[in-house]
Amino acid sequence: MTNNQAATETFFAPLNKLDRDPKNVRKTYSKEGIAEMAATIRADGYRLLHNLIVRKGDKRGRFFVTAGGRRLAALSLLAEAGEIAKDYLVECKERNEAEATEISLIENTSVEAMHPADEYEAFRVMADGGKTVEDIAARFGTSETKVRKRLALARVSPVLLDLYRNEEMSFEQLSAFTVSDDHAKQVEVWNSLPSWNRDRRSIRSALQSDAITASDKRIKFIGGIDVYEAAGGTVKRDLFDERNSGYALDVGLVEKLMADKLEAEAEKIRAEGWKWVECVSELPREAHYMSRLYPASVPITDEQQAELDRLEEEYAEIEEMIEAGVADDEAEPRAEAIQARMAALMEPSEAYDPDGLAMAGCYVLMDYYGNLSVERGLIRIEDEPDEADDEAEGADSIDEPVTRQDEEKQEPVFSLSAAMVQELTAQKTAIIRAELAHNPEVALAAVVHAMLTDLFNSYGSNDETCLEVKVKSERLETSIKDPAACKGIAAMDDLKENYGHTVPGNPRHLWDWCLEQPTATLLDLLAYAAARSVNALQLPHFERKVQRAHAERLARALKIDMTLWFEPTADNYFGRISKTGMVQAVTEAKGADFASGISGMKKADAAAFAERQVAGTGWLPALLRIEPVSESGEVGLSYPEGDDCPFDVDEQPDIENDDFSDAAE
Template sequence: MTETQISTESFFVPLNKLDRDPKNVRKTYSKEGITEMAATIRADGYRLLQNIIVRKGDKRGRFFVTAGERRRAALLLLADAGEIAKDFPVECKERSEAEATEISIIENMSREAMHPVDEYEAYRVMAEDGKSVEDIAARFGTTETMVRKRLALGRVSPVLLELHRQEEMTFQQLSAFTVSDDHDRQVEVWNSLPSWNCDHRAIRSALQAEAVKATDKRMKFIGGLDAYEAAGGTVKRDLFDDQNGGYALDVALVEKLVADRLEAEAEAVRAEGWKWVEVVPVIPSEAVRMHRVYPSDIPLTEEEQAEEERLEAEYDELVAKIEAGEADDEAEPRTEAIQARLAVLSMAQEAYSPEEIAKAGCYVTMDYYGNVEIEQGLVRPDDEAVEEGVETGGDTAEGDADETDEGGATVPPKPEQRTEPPFKMPALLVQELTAQKTAAIRAELAHNPDVALAAVVHAMLVNIFGSYGGSDYSSLEVTVKSERLETSIADPAACPGIVAMDELKENYGHTIPGKPSELLEWCLEQPTSTLLELLAYAAAKSVNAVQHPHYERKSQRAHAERLAQALKIDMTQWYAPTGENYFARISKAGIKQAVTEAVGEDLALGVLGMEKAKAVEYAERKITGTGWLPAPVRIALTAEQECERMVEATGDDDGVCPFDIDNAPVTGGATFPEAAE
């Protein structure tokens, strides 16, 4: 037989005459894998199911193992254990040296692991023949835990097993169905869950949940129990429930109705022409980092403007009557109707341009309160990169080119020569910046018991006296609720306010008793100073001045602003704008505005002509150390501070201030004392 010929017949070679082939492309084998292979060989009577491929070695009578090195290593392991002889005969087939590398690659690259369902069926056959889990594990060279996991697939419907075979379902999804034995229910759940919300968590939740309360946000979203019953769902009601509540027993149907409504809402949005519309369980975190486009203003018609003015006047009149206790029962429903109509008119004043719709998209989801939430105008990074390329590269529009001086140097155009787009800060960025501000107010308030006490008393008063209008005029949620600011901040670990509050929590955790039943007695034994410190901490945790995209919290943020003034907060100690946390997330028009405010218009003239990355770097370099802050993070000046600023600016100190600084009013009608010096 020549060197290039292939032997089609097998022959036996003593184990101690086989050597590792230097041409074998696979150099690394796990000890666990070799041990498993040895177990399978042992379980099959020390036989190899597949012959080893060899070529002639460097010495007479010896052979290199081109394909089957793991089998050789497993046999050597058995020989070292004394289970087989050192010269155990190994069945081999021979190939030429020229083919060694190619065969090795094919051997290692084309191998495919056994399908999980095939493994389950193989294990099941052995189990039905009376083999124990331990025996099956030994036979296949695997762990008992793995055998039990595969056998658990016996609880899953054959329909779903076949879907996994056809790669229409992941193994993680398939495994989730093992929490139930009801095959019909499993298939029903799989068919009811929408494609965007059918991961293993959603599957387990649908199979394990027993009922959905009538007050659940999903029930509100689909129209309540009546809508659910109309769709064929069964209801369990409490005879002693005066509110006629109950429970929806078919969780899968509830999820399907939710999905159907979200898809219907998404279809309506898609009809507007957006580049993409995606239904999601929650707004994904990456949305915070996306650029956003905004609608342009459209003036109302004369009729609409007249209607708006009439409704605003009627609304103010009704509110005045309600606060004075002179309104009838129809007043409050009427104010709600007016607000709804005004919202429609307000929305009618804005519209996205076709160009913006063509490059941006929307997320459609259900919010915390069971309402439809649509995040519009989001531009994905890839689409934004294309847009930036159009903006910064290639030709310059006529009339927009930079001028040159006599020496040939480029001179930025005068501001009036450019048509600059209006700057509007992204709503999600506003949310983060107001979260940064809230974190700072919390941290400062936690160290100022006097202000905290006044804030808590104020919050209580606006709840007790109806004429104050309720808790909308306090930023404190003294129940005590506390919004997680971490969800609104891209890098919460870098937020000094959050870090400071976490440190306080850890300190107090070592002080107060661990059992709630012991807390009251402990409080009764504490001095006033300790209770005031804890009151300040609790009040601080309840501060919420975060502005969400669809919930501005104007009155609450005005209250928080007054708190910040009373605390004399220096926000530059708590937040500094950088390229990463601010400038990269706004438009170049916004960067230009920031540089202008921080260091002057002259240094901002060239920003619009820069590439985005360079503009971000330039802004960070110029603004760092100036104390400039984005508007949502700033603390407004008090009346006294405004007077001092005016005196400093004009040099006119006649001792008279145009502002009344005694008992400066807080939004909502209450007054707030200045913090103690």
């Protein structure tokens, strides 16, 4: 036997005679990693799958562990816990000191980690073989949640797992498929989605097209996902989305629970005496054109007034006793109770006219936010009183005669010529203009009224105003890939919903309502309407140079911090530009050194890398920056270097010859 052969034979050494080798190239081990290794050793009967590689130590009978430092640490952990003896015999192989560093380096660099997909399938094989989640977690020293996630990933279609192995799919995309166990549907969804729209959110949405998320307003309306589960509904939960409580799979049950809640409320409303009460999924369009019955203030009754007088006298007596220092311990609580009752009696109350209840009705529905809503006092056209019909007909008359003789005399009706009508109405228009020009309060109400009739769809056309003030609002959702994630659109939607609950639903009531509002309210509405008309879009067929230059000035006047509204991510920016653009972005944000490796990455990895590097730096794409004013007073419109600019930024716009036809449509 040669010396080399003798050196490679195995032998057993006591655990307390083994030390970490200072020549071991790995110096750091994580506590979690050591705990996991200890769990695997424990599960295998405290045996090692691979022997330790050792060399003789500095002292007689001791050995340095050249390869297997983590296994040594795990065994020491088990010994400290009393699971094995401190002198537990460990199987080792001995090498000489000259080879120590080389052996340690080989062990720590030559072993290739298992591909995650292979690990997922290995977990599935163990589960299929009868191992419980708890057993697997204990075997590998990991959490049960981690095991469940790996098992969920293992249930994804083998076709998609192969794509993940071949780096044609990201982990984020793969994890999105765990919300469904239908392999055929998983593959169908992947193939049907365009490459630019295969983000996790889109995949989950496509897979759960027949399910309802726990955050959906319908689930909120019925009282939450727990109410649905208590009614026997099935829930599918996404292990990879900690913010989501799951998906309700029984859409029919959700609809039934919603209908039951609406009908229960409708029964209460019917007891109030309305002519009709209907449950609807959304407010019908015709409701916006119905007349409306409003409650009137109810005066205090004689009985209530008598009670109020008695309470006032009692309260005065108690106050005197308290001031004189002769009141008992019950005086102050009684005084507080009297104050509360007096406040309740003096609280103004409202009630509907009984005659009005006999001709009006209510709609019971779920509002935009998932709350119960009742629209009371709506009068259908067929239920309008005759007097109201007569007034409406008179208001719609255009060619009203100046005078009409008694029909019994059968004299001809006198009416004006068309030319005379036009001239007199022109005179009237001029007079109204002159007066309005000197009444800014009414003018503000008139402008807001005209703008609102344009913006709120329920008002239909702009025929309700004589002002030729029109508001055009470009629909931005069609130009944004994920409009739901746009903070600006969300903020404007919230405002619209808020004003929708404030502004009257009937256009015939809007004018009087505007006249009654304070200036502050009208100015808020004017700002909202003006905001809806802002259009800084650049379109392929219409550059809008002049308008976009003004938008820059407007943004500067508003002192907007764009970083509060937009943060570039792989989804909304980097994943949709070239790697050259990513390099430029990271260079501008962090410096050229940070961007040097992007060109060699796969595009998805490069986009994720760019997102991480730019995060928190305040960097924005050039088109989202608020450009400074130049010395000439002009606001520039810059483009990223290397990108194709659709027009010459140095060219001065020709206002007279520029084509504004698209804006006028």
